[in-house]
Amino acid sequence: MDNSLQLFQTMSMLLSDWPTKRMDAIFFHARSFGGDDDGLFDLARQLSQIANFIVINGGDGRGVDGPHVRAWPGADYYTDRLTFPGCSSDVIKSRPAIHTHDEAMAFNELAEERGWKRAVVIGQPFHLLRIMLSHLNVMAKHDYDMQIYAMAPDRVDWGKVTSGNQGAAGLVRFDQIRMELERIPKYQEQGNLASILELIEYLRWGRDKVVV
8 A cells, every 4th residue: 555645645636626627527436325425416416517428337236246236226316316407417328337447447438439538536535536546547558548537525424324335234434434445455456446656646747748
């Protein structure tokens, strides 16, 4: 795992990463049940004023544990929640994806297909780090670079009990922070996440070098 200073630097930048330009799309990563997606639909509504499209996972809620285990509510539910008066963004489904890295790959594939170069990813604060590390990893693997920004809801109830990763039930949101952090070195060893240093470099100057 990268050192604590690098981690603190990264989270400080991610939690103040408001996009400064119009975006091609909002990448809406799936969350689980029981209020795990609190604030995300409101955030999508707010950001729809500066983005042409909202991209959601095209799956039916299935995750890594097979067809009979639902990890999240599914694309139809998300589409319904994102259909609201005054929304200036069209909702588009990517191919189905079963976890965060797979979603990042599916969103990147759709972006290349449509020629998108600017996007904002939205997620809960503790999920943003892995989301961005996934996208950076996918951009390198897929050889399709983008300017990607990160946004989280303004307010979070850290004491709320929600479902967590892959639909795990009954988790206090504050406790999910540690669980999320523990996943990062594991997935980095698997080759599915960029390093913290690579993300720092991307946020400080690499993103601005992407040709749009």
